[in-house]
Amino acid sequence: MSGLMSYLSQQYEYVGELLMSHIRLSILSVAVAIAIGIPLGILIADKVKAQKPVLGLANVVQAVPSLAILGFLVPYMGIGSNTAVFMVVLYSLLPILKNTCAGLANINPDVIEAARGIGMTRRQVLFKVKIPMALPVIMAGIRISSVTAVGLMTIAAYIGAGGLGTLVISGIQTDNSSMILAGAIPACLLALLMDFVMARVERAVTPIALRLSASQLTPEREQHERRERKITLAAVSVLLCGAVVMMVGQYFAEKPDIRIGSKEGCESVIIGNMMADLIEAKTDLKVERKMSLGGTMIAFDALDQGEIDLYPEYTGTVYTAVLGQPANPGMTKEETYDAVAKGLKEDYGIDTLHNFGFNNTYVLAVSAETAEKYNLKTVSDLINVNGQLRLGCSPEFAVREDGLPGIEATYGVKFKSVHNFSGTLMYTAITSGEVDVITAFSTDGLLQKYDLVLLEDDRNFFPPYFMLPIVNENTLAKYPEIAEVLSCLDDFINDETMQSMNYRVVELGEDRAAVGRQFLLDNGLVTEEELAK
Incomplete structure (x- = not known):
């Protein structure tokens, strides 16, 4: 807990920004x-034939894993908050839709008949009888959706939408429990707060006659209930207005000149922030950072679709995963770079700059x-124990041609089972005996x-994985100074230096952006005055 309090005291502004x-x-x-849900529920409430396909579709969407939905949406909608909101709306629709239908369908027919008997029109029956009587059930659905939305929004960080999930995902990647808790605890408290607020709203909008019996409904009690309703609705209105102001303010905020992204790996975020610091320090360009964008294809799709302008990538990853070329054992650093630069x-229409100097190639490790x-x-020695050892790897490695399929084809190696882990969790798995390789x-x-x-x-299966910036050609044409600024990192970082920076993050708990910034300062690539401008 002391680690959490220390982290919050140092990063309270950043945590507050993510919370908002x-x-x-x-x-x-x-x-x-x-x-969407309430009008649609009202529309199909009396139409049994329409209810089944609509509710069935909503049920199907609810059953699909949220990460799968995100993966499907990114190629069509890109990264960012719009895609995240669309995904959460899909998951939040079912409780609202189902409860709206259920609330309207379960109203006593005699009450509706009485309303029609006194001359109410169909519209009047709907708004003065049906909806008020169904409100408790409808609000229960909204409460469920509200809590669900807060929880689901944590995975929005995978596509650069921000939110508290940024801390949770970064903490998992760097094995930093304080960072995980700094994101998880506020998210939990926010969900509880959302449920409490919606419960108060439910009480406020539900007709008093539906909540209190005739004996309880004294003039004093009715006056108290009405006063409480006004206070609740006024408070909620203020909160909603504040949210609207935040949204409008963000929409009209100063737009960045360039957007720099990174994948979710530790060194990708370090290098991504390093590039952003250099460009901000050495130019007048305004930079927006979209770090930890998940795996290769999410980050690359974001670059290809113009959601970001540049990000650091590995030559071997581009060659196999992006360009779809088969792994070519023995391929040199220069051959890989030339093929990648030409293909991109x-x-x-993506330009390839010079590499940073370190080669982060895959290796298989055992205790x-x-x-x-x-x-x-x-x-090759693994062939002697085919079918006996358990492999732990990332989901991406398990399906990439320069990963497990290629290893099996090149070496003839077979594993007893394959377990997918992310980041530092693989090391936890092998030290705890859950996997062998x-x-x-x-x-x-x-x-x-x-x-x-x-x-x-020993068969030189893995291609070179030198990290380098890849940048949209239109961005580079508009801001050619980017290449000149980043050239100070050409062949500047060797394997040991990069490993040391990664160690400071995953073991010593230092912030990834701070580690990269300190490297620039220590090597005289920027000054404190340039960073502070």
Whole structure:
């Protein structure tokens, strides 16, 4: 707990900014879901034939994993808050829609008949009888959707939409429990607060006669209830106005000149922030940072669709995962760079700058005990224990051609089972005995901490994975100074230096942006005055 309090005391402004972003996105999502769900529920409430397909479709959407929905939406809608809000609205619709239908369908027919008997029109029956009587049930659906929206919005960080999920995801990637709690606890409290507010709103909008019996409804009690209703609705109105002001303010805020992104890996975020610091310090350009955008294809799609302007990527990853080329054992650093630069330029209109100097290639690692037990020194040695060892790897490695499929085809290796983990969790899995082999990277910071044996890639299967900036050609044409500014990092960072920076984050708990900034300062690439401007 002391670690959490220390983190909050140092990063309270950043946490507060993410909290306000989370609130804004959650309120917007619930408002849109209400605007769609209640009218649609009213429309189909009396139409049994229409209810089944509409509610069935909503049920199907609810059953699809949220990350799968995000992965489907990103190629069509891009990254950012709009996609996140759309996803949360899809999941929030069902409770509102179903409860609206249920509330209207369960009204006593005699009450409706009495309303018609005194001459009420169909519209009057709907707004003066049906909706008021169904409000408790409708509001219960809205309460469920509100809490659901707050929880689901945490995964919006995967696509650069911000929110408290940024802290949770970053904390998982860097094995920083304080950062995880700094995002999870406010998100939990926000969900409880949302439920409390919606409960008060439910009480305020429900007709007094439906909540109190005739014996309880004294003039004094009725006056108290009306006063309480006014206070509740006024408070909620103020909150909504505040949310609207935040949304409008963000819309009219000064637009950035360039947007720099990164993948979710530790060093990707370090380098991404390093590039942003350099450009802000050495130019007059306004930079927006969209870090931790998930895996390769989310980040690359964002660049291809213009959601971001540049981000750091690996040559080997582009060659196999983006350009779709098969892994070519023995391919040199220069050959890989030339193929990547040509392919990105011709197929996507993306320029490739010079690499930073370090080669973060894949390596297979085992514990010292496992290596000694099975006499493992090279990847080829795994053939002798085919079907006996469990592999831990990232979901991306499990399906990429320069990953598990290629390893199996090139070496003839077979594993007993494959378990997907993210970031530092692979190291936790191998030290706890849940897996026997993991995929690591040559610049992983945790290689300094754990006593792991790296198996030699004796058939040179893995291509070079030199990190470099890839940038939209239109952005580079408009701001050519970007290339000149970033050139100070050309071949400037070796494997050991990058591994050391990663170690400071994942083991010592330092902030990724701060680590990158300190590297620039220590090497005289920027000054404090330039960063502060």
